[in-house]
Amino acid sequence: MEHNEIRHRLSEYIDGSATAEEKKEMEAHLRMCSACNDAFSELQKTIEHIKTVEEVETPAWMTQKIMAKVRSEETKKKSMFQKRFFPPLMKISIQTVAVLFVAVCAFYVYRNIEHSSRTGEMLANRFSTGQHDASPELSPSDRAQDGLHEKESSSLPSQQIPQIPAFKSLDMKPEYAAPSPPVHGNEETALASDKTKRAKQATPGGESILMEKIAPAPRAEVRQHSLALAEKTKASAKETTSSSSSAGSGETEAELIKKVGDYFSIHDLPRNGNGKAVKYDVSKFQAFPENASWLDAGMQKKMTSCKNTYLVDVLISQTQQKYVYCADNVSIELLFKVAQKNGRWIKAE
Amino acid sequence: MSGPDGDAALVSSVRQGDLNAFETLVNRHQKRMLNIAYRLTNDYEEACEAVQDAFLSAYKNLDSFRGESKFTTWLTAITVNLSKNRLKQMRSRHGLEAFSLDEPVLTDEGQMIFELPSKEQSAVNMLEQQEVQQKVQSCVKALADDFREILVLRDLQDFSYNEIGSMMKMPEGTVKSRLFRAREMVKDCLKRVMGEL
Numbered sequence: 001m002e003h004n005e006i007r008h009r010l011s012e013y014i015d016g017s018a019t020a021e022e023k024k025e026m027e028a029h030l031r032m033c034s035a036c037n038d039a040f041s042e043l044q045k046t047i048e049h050i051k052t053v054e055e056v057e058t059p060a061w062m063t064q065k066i067m068a069k070v071r072s073e074e075t076k077k078k079s080m081f082q083k084r085f086f087p088p089l090m091k092i093s094i095q096t097v098a099v100l101f102v103a104v105c106a107f108y109v110y111r112n113i114e115h116s117s118r119t120g121e122m123l124a125n126r127f128s129t130g131q132h133d134a135s136p137e138l139s140p141s142d143r144a145q146d147g148l149h150e151k152e153s154s155s156l157p158s159q160q161i162p163q164i165p166a167f168k169s170l171d172m173k174p175e176y177a178a179p180s181p182p183v184h185g186n187e188e189t190a191l192a193s194d195k196t197k198r199a200k201q202a203t204p205g206g207e208s209i210l211m212e213k214i215a216p217a218p219r220a221e222v223r224q225h226s227l228a229l230a231e232k233t234k235a236s237a238k239e240t241t242s243s244s245s246s247a248g249s250g251e252t253e254a255e256l257i258k259k260v261g262d263y264f265s266i267h268d269l270p271r272n273g274n275g276k277a278v279k280y281d282v283s284k285f286q287a288f289p290e291n292a293s294w295l296d297a298g299m300q301k302k303m304t305s306c307k308n309t310y311l312v313d314v315l316i317s318q319t320q321q322k323y324v325y326c327a328d329n330v331s332i333e334l335l336f337k338v339a340q341k342n343g344r345w346i347k348a349e
Numbered sequence: 350m351s352g353p354d355g356d357a358a359l360v361s362s363v364r365q366g367d368l369n370a371f372e373t374l375v376n377r378h379q380k381r382m383l384n385i386a387y388r389l390t391n392d393y394e395e396a397c398e399a400v401q402d403a404f405l406s407a408y409k410n411l412d413s414f415r416g417e418s419k420f421t422t423w424l425t426a427i428t429v430n431l432s433k434n435r436l437k438q439m440r441s442r443h444g445l446e447a448f449s450l451d452e453p454v455l456t457d458e459g460q461m462i463f464e465l466p467s468k469e470q471s472a473v474n475m476l477e478q479q480e481v482q483q484k485v486q487s488c489v490k491a492l493a494d495d496f497r498e499i500l501v502l503r504d505l506q507d508f509s510y511n512e513i514g515s516m517m518k519m520p521e522g523t524v525k526s527r528l529f530r531a532r533e534m535v536k537d538c539l540k541r542v543m544g545e546l
Contacts (some may be wrong), residue, residue: 010530015503017510045546046536049485050504055384059397062383066375066404070368071411 006036010043356420364411375404378421381506382428384413388501389432391490392439399435418515425508426516434478436494481543488538496531503528 006029012018013026030037356377362370363425380472382403386396406427407414489497499515503524510528514521539546 011532012525015510015524025476042536042540042546043532046532047504049481049539049546050489050500050532050535052482053388053486053489054392054482055380056387056396058380058383062379062397062400063372063375066379066401067368067372069401070371070403073405074368165506207470276380298351 003033003036006030006033007039010036010040013040014044014047351443356361357416360411360414360416360420363408369519371387371408374420374492378424379404381421385425385428385506386432386435388489388505389429389494389498390436390439392435395435395439396432399432400428402431406431421510422508422512422516425502425506433494484539484542485535488535488542491538492531492534496527496534499524499527500531500535504532 006026009022009026011017013023018026030040358372359370361376363374379400382400383396386399386403387393390396390399403424406423414420489500492500499513502513502516503510508516510521510524513524517524536546
């Protein structure tokens, strides 16, 4: 080893970290080289001097001060734990309840607003333009389209049913009537069977719909019933009855109700302990066939072939109107509409 | 792996919430940590603060101590870092330059050559009048931080090269090299202030 290397390794040699071989080699060199030996002695003395440096003592308060800080930290940790878990739990529950409450309120408010606006627009359009009666005849293509639409709606009822008449309420009372043969008649159509009785609960000044199930009837007869029904409805709006069986179809009330269950929900008729009304579910109602007319042979056929025909009384801004729907368990469609004119129920213009 | 001194058991107890165990650790190591901090900061009060901070930091971060090294090694590393931070703060607070010797230059012949800055000359003269102990302390104090740290840890606290390397996060070779240079610098400093060793 050269002088430089020896001197660099002196430090390690003194610390005893040199290998045995290095140690041997260095000791041999130090015996031969006085300069390196002097450097070794000086370094050894320097280290001895350094090691004599006295230690400072810790202040008496040191332990207490450290432990006070540690305990303070521990307390902080615990309080942070409590803040993190316990109070937030309470906060979360309160906040969750509040948020849910606001969300539910907002949902209902939004829904009401939406329905109101839609009702306003649609009814205004319908009744101001007389659109549904403006095309009394269904063209073959329209009928084909209508049929297609029915099929489509049968397969996808919920998706294809627009929310059309957003009436505030629509009550429907199922009734049971013996099936009648198909009817053909003139323009002023009957709307009800002999057995049909209605119940109506219109909100004063508001909009309400009462739907009654009517049996298919001969056209002339239907017309008479319709007119009579209209008068009767006007006179005895509160009267509600329902039959307990479906004589013609053999279906029970429950079954009939179940059939239209997708579109109507059952509820007790107001002030009527005897019957059941079916509430119209706007969201599931099928589009009105705007161009349908009971005058049309096709519509007549539709009506007479319809087992579950419903008469819907609508009170819009104090104006009574009626719609005839055919509904089964997969679809519901408007057959025609009548309105009160000069005290008589006639086809709406 | 905290050695036979029982630090590992105490650390384990502290982890389970035993503050008395931590107090035992404080009592066991505070003097050593204070001396390290004092030799690094050259200020007793600052050293006391650094040691308090070091123990508090150790307590807060005990989960990060995996027991791969001795507890003292881990604690010393914390103390050294906090002491260095305090030293920086002190210097920036007082706007003072470190009292350090110029970086020595190694000649081809292996001679360490360095010259004290002229402003330190008066300090050297002053050292001549003091006791050897004080002179040695002053020479150690005059070292650059990087060299002083290694010298303090090795010659004053008897940590091994490996432990110092672990604390300072440097290879063992660098530790040896720095220690050699630090000792040479102190030797030359002492020769100057004492005339002979």
